[in-house]
Amino acid sequence: MLLCYGERNASGRPDSQAAHRDGTIGRPMDTNYDPQKIEAKWQKFWEEQKLFDADIAPGRRKYYVLEMLPYPSGDIHMGHVRNYSIGDALARYMSMKGFNVLHPIGWDSFGLPAENAAIKHQRPPAEFTFAYIDRMRRQLKRLGVSYDWRREVTTCAPEYYRWNQWFFLKMYERGLAYRKKSRVNWCPQCETVLANEQVVDGCCWRHEDTPVVEKDLEQWFLKITDYAERLLEDMKELVRWPERVLTMQQNWIGKSKGTEVGFSIDELGLPLRVFTTRVDTIFGCTVVFLAAEHPLIGKLIAASKEPEKLRSEVERIKNSSVHARVEVNLEKDGVATGFHARNPYNGELVPIWVANFVLTEYGTGAVMAVPAHDQRDFEFCTTFNLPIRTVILPKDGEPKAKLEAAFTEFGKLVNSGPYTGLTSERAIERMTHDAEADGFGKGTIQYRIKDWGISRQRYWGTPIPMVYCDACGVVPVPASELPVLLPADIKLTGTGQSPLASVGEFVTTTCPKCGGPARRETDTMDTFVDSSWYFYRYTDPKTDSAPISSEAVNYWFPVDQYIGGIEHAILHLIYMRFFTKVMKDIGLVSFSEPVARLFTQGMVIKDGSKMSKSKGNVVDPTAMFEKYGADTVRLYMLFAAPPEKDLDWSDTGIEGASRFLNRVYRTISKYAENFGAVESLLGKLPRPAASPEYTAEERNLLRKAHQVLRHVTKDMEDRWHFNTDIALTMELVNELTEMDAAISEGRIRTEVLKETLEILVLILALFAPHIADELWEGIGHSGATLRVAWPAYDPVLAAEEELELPVQVNGKLRTRIRVAVDASEDDIRQFAVADEKVAQYIDGHQVVRVIIVPQKLINIVVK
RNA sequence: GCGGGGGUGGCGGAAUUGGUAGACGCAAGGGACUUAAAAUCCCUUUUCCCUUCCGGGAAGUGAGGGUUCGAUUCCCUCCCUCCGCACCA
Structure with a gap:
């Protein structure tokens, strides 16, 4: 029925595909649409033509389309299909527009699920992981996405993770990686530590029903707090990022400006610093609160008249404190220490209490309580019958006879010594200045974000390249000796100990410094380290003298469009920005932000909730490919809803x-x-x-x-x-x-x-x-x-030649008339008024106004 | 509590700068083709009302108010819902 390429070649037109050895290319169309046959045919052709291979082409406009790389869990799911269908539509459009399009994919292949499966089946995680990668690669190829498969990056490969270790050493050199004993979030299900970002409502982000417990452990941290200001500041460059994501990051970083004030513990003569954003209220301070873990607590207990009683009370508060809490609203609780703090502004002595709602990690771990002007302090002082003193009045208004809640807004100062009469704004400025002049305080900035704990007591991750020597202490593995390989033969027990600690040949090593006997660090890195820079590696995945090749990065970067789920708004997307800034500081790249434009797609849901095995509402993409073909699945994914909204299957x-x-x-x-x-x-x-x-x-x-x-x-x-x-x-x-x-x-x-x-x-x-x-x-x-x-x-x-214009009388649609696009307003008016139906409505009325909106409508206003 | 989305037919969703509300698809009903079924094609489908088939009218975008010749769109008040943050001093 259709033309044959043979015919056309006979007419003299060149056609390289006619001679294609496959024999299906160039054949006439079948009468029936057979997606399986067609999709196999073209995927083969694309591959043979190296259609999606992208190479540096100076002078040609490039476009880098990036989708979030999948974790190889075994099967792709509809969320992947949606993500990659969106990315592919864009990549194909930009290609057809003439751009040199880079469109890569890889595998986020370290992590817990593979290790847990390994424990269950007593097979090495690598085995699962590579088998799953093969399976998912086949599924993705079946989808027919325009990936340059030569650039595939696998984060669990030594050629990749050695550079995680390299980055770690660079950060260590610069004091950005450090070790400290700290209270950590421990998930009993994962048997490992979680970053703060991975704790959701007091539970593990992977196990929503498992409360996180606390443990004291030596941990490695990356000093993301050093970059807090830049992470905020550089958001100015992210004009093409969703507002929502930026807001979430801003809240996460949590910058607040305030004043640090030096109180002193009167009985012991020890300094006690508090942080406040409302120094203007300090004349209303009637108590000072300490967190139960405050470093001075030990000294207070020791000096106490009833040390045992105080110790057990503090223990009680500790257990009820905000750390252990899972539910949202905790009853205010506390205990008086018997000691007093001196307020440097007025010399007043106020009692020191330990309170369960005060956080150790934020600010100084101690707060001045101003019950009249802070709701939490108000609740506490009401419960424990502590004095409440008003020092701020509304700018225009009388104070309430009886306080029912704290007045927390800015106002005018009263009862505040030399500052009485000032506005809150002025007072904050003046009082901070005076504290600095007198040396008992200073203006400071606090951030909510904490350093990124990256130690994990698990096997399937990047070994942290550090060595412990009895003589030299903590010693970094020299860069020339990287990678520190993950040993292949290992028995996984899932006991919560670092599995590497039981591998003698791994642990036992020599000190790079003195050559004496030494032990290796046995913790591995959080997998978010892997995904913090993988998109750089795509630009030259084989380079082996450095993590990235400058030539490739300079050509392809920034990522023009990143597409992925909103769930990564603060985890991955903040770590990735942090890594780029570090890379800039060590001279690897010349820019501060890696991603020019971000798009967050909605979830794929079914029967009103997210697809999940436990709900039994999972739709398997491969089954759909078999039934309908990949084209149909893609088309449906893109048709059923706009991409930023959730999509109902x-x-x-x-x-x-x-x-x-x-x-x-x-x-x-x-x-x-x-x-x-x-x-x-x-x-x-x-x-x-x-x-x-x-x-x-x-x-x-x-x-x-x-x-x-x-x-x-x-x-x-x-x-x-x-x-x-x-x-x-x-x-x-x-x-x-x-x-x-x-x-x-x-x-x-x-x-x-x-x-x-x-x-x-x-x-x-x-x-x-x-x-x-x-x-x-x-x-x-x-x-x-x-x-x-x-x-x-x-x-x-x-362009339209003739338009159908609606005619309204007093804003109500009465008829439609057809007019030429270029009809004059006069013509249109005459047409409209002459219309029979319109006449019915204006007969007996006075036409007040005729509104003609070109190309849109006519509205006749009558009285 | 704070911050940000959102609320349109039976369903998913259109309406891009204030200008024909319900595009497109699904589902449903009716019809054609067929021995029959599937597939396909055609018609109807916001609600209510009037009407003898033609046709016509009114209401309508969570609720109420406002601005305007005209509001799904802008403003105010309220309700519901989803998401994020949540004792951060």
Whole structure:
């Protein structure tokens, strides 16, 4: 039925694909749409053509599309399919626009699930991991995403993780990696430590029902706090990031400006510093609170008249303190220490209490309590009958006779010695200044963010490249000796001990400094280290003299578009920014922010909740590929909702997507005869002078086609509402169906039909690339659509000639009139008033005003 | 409590700068084709009301108010819902 490439070659046109050895390329279209056959055919062709291989091409505009790399859990899920379908539509569009597109993928392949599976089945984690990677790679290839597979990065490979170790050593050199004993969050399920970012509502981020417990352990930390200010400051560059993500990061960093004030413990003559953002309220301070873990507590107990009693009381507070809490609202609790603190502003002595809501890690671990102007202090002092003194009045208003809650707003100072009468704003300034002048305090900035604890007592991660020597202490492994390899033979027990500690040949080593006997560090790194820089490695995954190659990074960076789930808003996306800043400081890169634009897609949900094994509502993508083909699954993913919103999976919805592709296939295969010799005018702007006069029917068809092309082009540039792009593509197919008679009877010339079908196929190439390539071949072209330049729409053809304008009388729609696009306002007015229906509504009334909005509507106002 | 989304037919969703509300798809109902079924094609489908088939009217985008010739869109008050943060001094 269709042309053969043989025929066309006979006419003298070159066609490299006709000789393709496979034998399926260049054959006529089948009558029926067979996605399995078509998708296999084109995936093979793409691979053989090295269609997605991207190389540095100086002078050519590049575009780096990045999607979050998957953890190899064994099977891809619908969230991946959605993420990668969005990325692929963009990558393909940018390729067709002529950009040199880098579109890589890799595996976030260290981590707990593989280790847990390994313990269960008594097989090495590497075995699971590599088997799963193979399986998921096949699944992703089945999806047909335009990845440059030569650039695949696997984070658990020594060639990759050695550079994690290298970064660690660089940070250690600069004092950014350090070890300290600290209270850590421990997940009894994971049998390891969690970063603060990984604790959600007091529970583990992976085990929502498992409360985190606390342990004191020697841990390695990365000093992200040194970068807190820059992480905030550089957000100015992130203009193309979702506001939501920036806000979440801002809250996480939690900058607050305040004053540190030196109180002193009167009985012991010890200094006691507190941090406050409201130094203007300090004359209302009636108590000082300590956290139960405050470093001075020991001394207080020792000096106490009743040390045992105080010790047990403090122990009680510790147990009820905010650390252990899982539920949201904790009763205020505390105990008086019997000691007193002297307020340096007025010399007053106030009692020192230990309170359960005071955090050790924030500020100085001690706070001045101003019950009249802080709600928490108010609640505490009310409970324990401590004095409350008002020192701030509302700027315009009387104080309440009886306080029912703290007045926490700014106001005017009273009862505040020399500062009485000042506004809060002025007082904060003056009082901080005076403290600095007198040396008992200073203005400071506090951050909520804490250093990033990266030690994990697990096996399947990057070994931390440090050595403990009895003579030299803690010694870094020299960079020349990297990687410190993860031993392959190991028995995993899951007891909570670092598994590496039981591997004698790993632990026993010599000191790099003195050559004496030494032990290796047996903790491994948090896997978020791996994902903090993997997207640099893609640009030159084989380079082995440095983590990155400057030439490659300079060409490909920044990442033009990063696409992934919102769940990484503060974890991965803040670590990644931190790493880049460190890389800048050590001279590896010249910029501060790696990602120019971020897009966070919505989740795929079913029956109202996120797909999960426990809920039993998981839809397996590979089963869908088998049933409908990858193109249908992609099309449905993009059609069912705009990409930033959650997407409801519907079994009948995907049927609709499948029906549509079948319909497109049928429609095109029906018309696509004899196209070989015909040249369309697509993309030729302006149309050549000799181009044909179109009939009304031809104009209608071309108008619709170019309007759809216009919409899709504009949408791809910014808005990404693929659902509307696909809806319009459906409208175009509907239009073709409606014009079936005109086409069959030859009233639409072949070049017009061909142009329309070309537009249809090239748009489809973004969302359903396999069928698009098949149809592209079917209508007389050769090769992949990816190599076809994205066609420019013709604004003249897309323009409407006649409009249907709604006519309103007093804002109510009464009729519609058809007018030429260029009709004058006078003409339109006359038309409208002359209309029979309109006349009914204005008869007997006075026309007050006639509003004509060009191209939009007419509104006649009557009285 | 604070911060940020969102609320449109039976369902997913359109309406991009204030200008025809419900595009497109799903589901449902009816019809054609078929021995039959599947597939496909055609028609109907916001609600209510009037009407003898033609056709016509009113209401309608969470609720109430405001601005405007005109509001899903802008402003105010409130309700619901989702997400993030949450004793951070």
